[in-house]
Amino acid sequence: MSPVVAISSFVFYLVLTAGSGGLLLWSAAEIIAGAVLSIAVGIIAGKTIRRQGLDRIDVLKFAMYLVYPFFWELAKSNIDVAIRVITGDIRPGIVKIPSKQKSDVGVAMLANSITLTPGTLTVDVDSKKNLYVHWINVKNKKPSTEEVCGQMADKVGAITK
Numbered sequence: 001m002s003p004v005v006a007i008s009s010f011v012f013y014l015v016l017t018a019g020s021g022g023l024l025l026w027s028a029a030e031i032i033a034g035a036v037l038s039i040a041v042g043i044i045a046g047k048t049i050r051r052q053g054l055d056r057i058d059v060l061k062f063a064m065y066l067v068y069p070f071f072w073e074l075a076k077s078n079i080d081v082a083i084r085v086i087t088g089d090i091r092p093g094i095v096k097i098p099s100k101q102k103s104d105v106g107v108a109m110l111a112n113s114i115t116l117t118p119g120t121l122t123v124d125v126d127s128k129k130n131l132y133v134h135w136i137n138v139k140n141k142k143p144s145t146e147e148v149c150g151q152m153a154d155k156v157g158a159i160t161k
Contacts, residue, residue: 002049004059006042010034052105061159069151073117076150081118084136093138094123097131097145100153106160107131113152120148 013034014026021027026034049059084090097114101107107129111122119136126132133148145153 001039001042002046002059003042004063005045005049006038008063009041010038013038058159065152065155065159069155070113070116073113073150073152077118077120081136084119090136091138092134092136093141094132094134095138095141095143095148097133097143097148099125099129099131100145101129101157101160103160106156109160110149110153110156113156114149117149 014031017030017034018025020030045059099107099110101110107125111125111131114120114131114133115122121134122131123134124132135143135148139147
């Protein structure tokens with residue numbers, strides 16, 4: 001079991017269900033259901049973490065990755081896309097991004113992070129681990145990795161080794 005995942009899942013569950021009952025902000029049934037589901041998620045995640053060869057430090061690094069830079073890039077992208085939609089300043093296109101990731105888990109994590117960020121969508125990954133990204137603001141045909149995904153590539157590389 002992964003206690004870090006179980007606890008963070010429980011906190012996330014409580015945030016999503018706040019205001020559902022009488023005991024503080026939650027009903028007793030909500031707290032029990034959240035605890036049971038969080039323990040189940042922790043057990044499943046623990047098995048997956050061990051199977052992938054990751055350890056608790058990697059899970060903590062991943063949690064920190066979600067706080068910064070992922071949410072930071074997410075916030076910046078939301079604002080950028082909103083401004084582009086209002087002004088009509090859109091130059092879409094597909095660009096090739098060298099991922100520099102050593103593992104398939106790192107490539108998948110970076111591709112998902114890019115796809116979850118507004119204004120970008122990972123459409124393909126080739127055998128050399130290059131990502132092909134549909135980007136809303138193509139300034140030049142060969143952008144750097146940092147131009148498209150900020151610091152996410154370096155942070156993902158540090159987590160997945």
